[in-house]
Structures are given as C-alpha cells and as structure tokens.
Amino acid sequence: MDAHPARYWHLLDDGRLQCDLCPRDCRLHEGQRGACFVRQRVGAGMVLTTYGRSSGFCIDPIEKKPLNHFHPGSSVLSFGTAGCNLACKFCQNWDISKSRSMDRLMDAAAPGEIAAAAARHGCHSVAYTYNDPVIFAEYAIDTALACRALGIASVAVTAGYIHPAPRRDFYAVMDAANVDLKAFTEDFYVHQTGAHLAPVLDTLLYLHHETQVWLEITTLLIPGLNDSDAELAALSRWICDELGPDVPLHFTAFHPDYKLDTLPPTPPATLTRARQIARAAGLHYVYTGNVRDLKGGCTRCPSCDSLLIERDGYRILAYRLDASGACPGCGHRLAGRFGKFATPFGARRVPVHIGGH
Structure with a gap:
C-alpha cells in the first residue's frame, strides 16, 4: 500500500x-x-509509511499479551508493524521495533481484511502489539473501527508514550490495554529507554479514570536496574493509591538481549519477591511471567482467597468464575471483563496469512 x-x-x-x-x-x-x-x-x-503493512499475524492466547482479566482463555489475532518511539536498550522485540527496512518487506493487510480474518478464525479480539501501536495510530484506529463493526474487541499493548489529543482518539476505539510501566524512576526512563516517566503515568491515570478501557500493567524486571525493594514498593504503592487495588500487575522476567545482552536473566526469586512486595502494598492481582510459576500465574479471590483461575503459563487448567466474573464461594465479583467461558484456546501460537504482498 x-x-x-x-x-x-x-x-x-x-x-x-x-x-x-x-x-x-x-x-x-x-x-x-x-x-x-x-x-x-x-x-x-x-x-x-507502514499503514497497511505488518511484520506478521499470529493467533495467540489472550494471556500472552499479558491480559489475565480480559476474557480469559480467548484467542486474539496479534500483529504489529515496524519501528518504535522509545529506544529501550533491553528491547525483547528489537528486530521488529528497530527495523529500518521492513516498511517495504511486510505482509500487506487492510483494516477490513484484519477484522474479517479475526472473525473467520473465531478470535474474540485483535491485539496491536510486537511494536508499539502508538506509532501506527492511524492504522490501528482504522482497524479497531473495522473490528468493532464485526463485534471484535481491540487490545493495545503499549508503553503509553503518547500525547493527550491522539491518546483520546486512540483509546476511544480500544477495549483493553496492557501498558508497560518499565520502571518507576526518571533516571531509568532517560538512560535505558530514551524517554520520560511522567507521560506514562499520565496515560495510566487517563486510562483508569477517564475511559472504559480495561487496564493491566506489566513491568519487566531487569537485575540491578529496576528491581530493588524500594522501587518495587514505590511502584506498587503508586498503582494502589492512584489507580486502585484491582488493576492487575504483571512482573515479567528479562532475558539478555539487544544492548543489554551481557546482563544475567532475571532469577525466579526476584519475581516472587516483587509479587510479595506488590501484594503487601495492597494490590489484589499480581502475576509473574516469562518463567514457570504456577502460584504466580493463578487468580485468587481477594475476598475469600479461593483459587478461581488456575494457570500453567498460558494454559488454563481450571476456571471457576461464573459468566459475570463472580466467585462461586463468596459471590465477590472480580475486576475485569468476563463472559461465558468456553474451551480455552491454550498455549499454542498459530501463524496466519491475511493479505497479499
């Protein structure tokens, strides 16, 4: 195109x-x-330059975004383009986000074709991911509108680095978002991402208080850079105080990549410690990712502590919520977007070809 x-x-x-x-x-x-x-x-x-072009399409479990409280077990058609407006030294998708030639080499797909493909494959939603959808806002917005016309939800996986005016347009057509809160210090943002912390916090506040978009947050823990007890406690307290205890927080493990390929991977014990700190700060739903951690992947009732969604990675082993998202034991309704639970999609990843070249 x-x-x-x-x-x-x-x-x-x-x-x-x-x-x-x-x-x-x-x-x-x-x-x-x-x-x-x-x-x-x-x-x-x-x-x-990347409107109508993608780095590829795949059907994923929604838990991979990660979203644990947005129609658990459903499938999502995922795609991205190329480029990024941050310069993260630890980027886990740097081959896509730092590409300088993919705008001539990618799969072509118009917004309507993407929506139709999602419907054809039985996907509940389309995710704008792999690189930050903020930078292809016009393409994402048009695709989200085409999806909405077919009853398909839209999910943004983003760093939240966007000005207020386009942010209103962008999130007006999104149904859910997972925002990367990459750290909780300005120093980290400046030196490790080439950006600033305040605009990201502003996006989080906007999403939670001024929209109906379902929000979850992810923080990638990097050894020695953003994983101290003090920073984790400050981050968790801010979320609890400013957004409330029901916003799910995901701590995920770093693996050496891009410009930080000499650092060690995140030890599983760091994720466990971070989860304990966040829960002690008052957050109800704290998860771990990029490691196998059965306890850290499960959803429990914040009222009676019943195990409600049992997960092993992206696989749902047991699901005990009713269609409204309520605990069968005490009736407490979990925060999130739930519905009738069908057979879960599972952990598989299915590449999909949509348009021409």
Whole structure:
C-alpha cells in the first residue's frame, strides 16, 4: 500500500514540521523521519509509511499479551508493524521495533481484511502489539473501527508514550490495554529507554479514570536496574493509591538481549519477591511471567482467597468464575471483563496469512 496521510502534526514558523503524536515532538525537514522511523515528512505534510503493512499475524492466547482479566482463555489475532518511539536498550522485540527496512518487506493487510480474518478464525479480539501501536495510530484506529463493526474487541499493548489529543482518539476505539510501566524512576526512563516517566503515568491515570478501557500493567524486571525493594514498593504503592487495588500487575522476567545482552536473566526469586512486595502494598492481582510459576500465574479471590483461575503459563487448567466474573464461594465479583467461558484456546501460537504482498 502507498504511504498513508498521517494526523497529529503542525508546521513551525521556521519551516520544519512537528509531529504531535508523542512527547518526542520530532521536528522534521523535507524527507526526514521521526525517531520512530515510520512517520515521515513529505512536502507540507506527514505520512505513515507502514499503514497497511505488518511484520506478521499470529493467533495467540489472550494471556500472552499479558491480559489475565480480559476474557480469559480467548484467542486474539496479534500483529504489529515496524519501528518504535522509545529506544529501550533491553528491547525483547528489537528486530521488529528497530527495523529500518521492513516498511517495504511486510505482509500487506487492510483494516477490513484484519477484522474479517479475526472473525473467520473465531478470535474474540485483535491485539496491536510486537511494536508499539502508538506509532501506527492511524492504522490501528482504522482497524479497531473495522473490528468493532464485526463485534471484535481491540487490545493495545503499549508503553503509553503518547500525547493527550491522539491518546483520546486512540483509546476511544480500544477495549483493553496492557501498558508497560518499565520502571518507576526518571533516571531509568532517560538512560535505558530514551524517554520520560511522567507521560506514562499520565496515560495510566487517563486510562483508569477517564475511559472504559480495561487496564493491566506489566513491568519487566531487569537485575540491578529496576528491581530493588524500594522501587518495587514505590511502584506498587503508586498503582494502589492512584489507580486502585484491582488493576492487575504483571512482573515479567528479562532475558539478555539487544544492548543489554551481557546482563544475567532475571532469577525466579526476584519475581516472587516483587509479587510479595506488590501484594503487601495492597494490590489484589499480581502475576509473574516469562518463567514457570504456577502460584504466580493463578487468580485468587481477594475476598475469600479461593483459587478461581488456575494457570500453567498460558494454559488454563481450571476456571471457576461464573459468566459475570463472580466467585462461586463468596459471590465477590472480580475486576475485569468476563463472559461465558468456553474451551480455552491454550498455549499454542498459530501463524496466519491475511493479505497479499
């Protein structure tokens, strides 16, 4: 597909064009691309060079996003494009997010084709993931609208680094989001991601207090960089105080990659410690990921402590909630989006071909 006209920009008095999508505020001369590499100035306007192109499509379990309280056991059609507006030294998908050539090499698929494919394969939702969907907002919004017309939900997996105006448009068509809260210090954000903490916290506050989007949070724990007791306690207290105890928090394990390939992987004991700290801070739903941890993957009732959803990784072994998400023992209704539970999709990953090239 041809480059697509982009929104969220304005011309400056000095002749440059400023992108208004994210807090990077890239200022561009003719032909230049923003830090994300996919938003480019062409003449007196901006185009999105990856509209209608994807790095690939797969059907995943919703728990892989990770979302544990958004229609557990359902399948989700996942896709991303290329590029990213952060510069994380620890990126686990760097081959996609740091790509500089994929905008000419990817699978092509129009928004309507993606929605139709999700419906055809029985997916409950479509996830905009692998790289940050913020940078392909126009493509994600159009796809989400096509999905909504067919009764398909939309899920954003994002770092939450976006300005308020496009954020309103973007989340108006999303049904759920998992936001990466990469750390809880400005120093980490500046030196490890090339970004800032405050805009991410602002996005979290906006999502929880001003939208109906179901929100879960993920923090990748990196040994020696963001895993101290003090930082984990501060992060957990902020979530509990500002967002409430019912927002699920996922602590996931780092593996050496990209520019931090000399660091050790996260020990499982670190995830257990982080979960204990977060629960002590008052959070009801704290999970561990990227390691096998049966206890850390299960959902318990915050009222009577009954085991309600038993998981082994992405597999659901037992499900005891009713269609409204209520505990059968005490009647407490869990926070989340639930419905009639069918046979779970399981842990498999199914590649899907949708459009042409």
